[in-house]
Amino acid sequence: MDGLKETSLHQLYAAQLLEARSFEARAAESFHDMAMVATDETVASLFRAAAAESSVQLSRVERLMRVAERPAEHGTASPDLPPDLAPNATDAELLKTARDSVMHQIEVYEAACDTSRRLGEYMALDVLLLNLDEEQSTAAALAWQISRQGGMLRAI
Secondary structure, eight states: OOHHHHHHHHHHHHHHHHHHHHHHHHHHHHHHHHHHHOSSHHHHHHHHHHHHHHHHHHHHHHHHHHHSSSOOSOOOOOOOOOSSOOTTOOHHHHHHHHHHHHHHHHHHHHHHHHHHHHHTOHHHHHHHHHHHHHHHHHHHHHHHHHHHTTSGGGGO
16 A cells, blocks of 8 residues: 555544544434433433443544544534434434434444555454444334334324
8 A cells, every 4th residue: 555545544544533433422412312302211212222322432432543643633524413302302303313313323434444444453443343233233223113113204
């Protein structure tokens, strides 16, 4: 791998880690807020678990960032998580927002995994794959909850 290409990959990797860190921090807070607004206890429990998972993933990404050579200045745009949820937000709206956010984070982790493979950062790849697996499990739990709600998202 030539020097310029490797430098560019390292910069891309650092930017991807920064985006993952930023997203996980927002996700932990937003999932907590969603749990407070949800009316169905099963939905609220799912959001509490997602908030806890995001906090763990955030600490993993921060550890990876500490060992990365050069952190990026900024990440790429990601879907907005609701900064302050309306008290009348329906569980269906909360589930849709959570699903969209988790799907974006899966894309972020897939891209970071690809870049870490190309850089030969295999220890970091293991951590990123663990986070990716957890995001995919969350996506599956959200999909199950959406189907359990009986298609209520069709009205949104």
